[in-house]
Amino acid sequence: MRITGITTHVVGTPWRNLTYVRVHTDEGLTGTGETRMLGHTDALLGYLREAEANHIAGSDPFAAEDLVRRMKYGDYGRAGEIVMSGIACVEMACWDIKGKALGVPVWQLLGGRVTDRVKAYANGWYTTERTPEAYHKAAGAVVERGYRALKIDPFGTGHLELDNDATHYAVSLVEAVRDAIGPETELMLEMHGRFSPSTAVRLAREMAPFRPAWLEEPVPPENLKALAKVAEKVDLPVATGERIHDRIEFRELFESQAADVIQPDVGHIGGILEARKLAATAETHYTLVAPHNVGGPVLTSASLQLAGCTPNFKILEHFNDFADAEIKKVVKGAPQVVDGYFELPDAPGLGVELDTDAAAEFPQQQARFDLWAEGWEKRDPAAGRGERA
Secondary structure, eight states, X not given: OOEEEEEEEEEEOSSOXXXXXXXXXXXXXXXXXXXXXXXXXXXXXXXXXXXXXXXXXXXXXXXXXXXXXXXXXXXXXXXXXXHHHHHHHHHHHHHHHHHHHHTSBHHHHXXXXXXXXXEEEEOSOOOSOSSHHHHHHHHHHHHHTTOSEEEEOOOTTOBBBOOHHHHHHHHHHHHHHHHHHOSSSEEEEEOTTOBOHHHHHHHHHHHGGGOOSEEEOOSOXXXXXXXXXXXXXOSSOEEEOTTOOSGGXXXXXXXHTOOXXXXXXXXXXXXXXHHHHHHHHHHHTTOEEOOOOOSOHXXXXXXXXXXXXXXTBOOEEEOTTTTTGGGGGGEETOOOEETTEEEXXXXXXXXXXXXXXXXXXSOOOOOOOOTTSTTGGGSOGGGTOSOOO
8 A cells, every 4th residue: 555645624713723634545545634733834734745745655654653754854854843743644644544444443553442531621611701700600611511620721911920910810710710610620720831930839839729730831841940940849740741842852851850741742743653652751750641632623533542552641632622613523523522531432543534525614714823912811702712722
């Protein structure tokens, strides 16, 4: 079996573009992969055009390891977000093809299942007025939907510092959410890598009474010593990793023991097997895995394949019940959360299929995601601009 070519399909929203790549073969089997871009979609499509000619066309989809190696190193460059995201789409699609050809789900090819279901946490649910009352109502609706975990960034447009008034207001939002969801529901606290170590430590202590399940990206991700400084001074689990695009770059993070939970994005780190290798390394450091997942249903399904065979898997992020929920229709067989959990897919390959006609209803947009813009939290939820990644 050989790859004859690829086709790309971009599903657009005002704050992100979802790029779907279909890999075609000479035996008629087609596989699908996905990533999501914030402002770099055209660059990704350009890379994929060149990679198709230089590496993808003519390759054996069963030899995904070799194809990833050539795409990553074959052009004598240093792979960053664009290249690793392009690799991820193609790699996922190759696993999809292999699973379909052999009649088994991808997790079966990666060592077999270690669980039958995967806990989900909700994100994208707080696209509402930024008030304690509105957050209380929205959080209650999440729990009513069956979720037993959700994430929040209550810090507005804070950057490096957060003054006393903004801090007290953030506390009031988290207090309202905790009251709405009760003591048993997990509450993840997102910081989006925006604060200085001293501010992050102070905010963590302010939030401690509400028992966050983790403190996510408390400082900019480029400085691991700053992260280690925070980890040493707080009594909360620390999570990070969504903006690391090469598993090799996690080495220093593991050595520093600065993170309790790593959050690779399967759509940015080179695909399913790269993430599986990273998870195995994390296991040797007693570190849990909770993938960053703000994409669509194909990326969710790929992350579930990873979850199914990973002993140190903690939980999977899910946006598509709340933010841009209408895009679920572009994929047939989209994974669903029932009573707070995904069931592990049993269908061959990834278990999902892109509906290209439905995808065409959501053309590429000039997506904009700006954490620093004043008033961005209050934008119209229907416009899709209020969600956070």
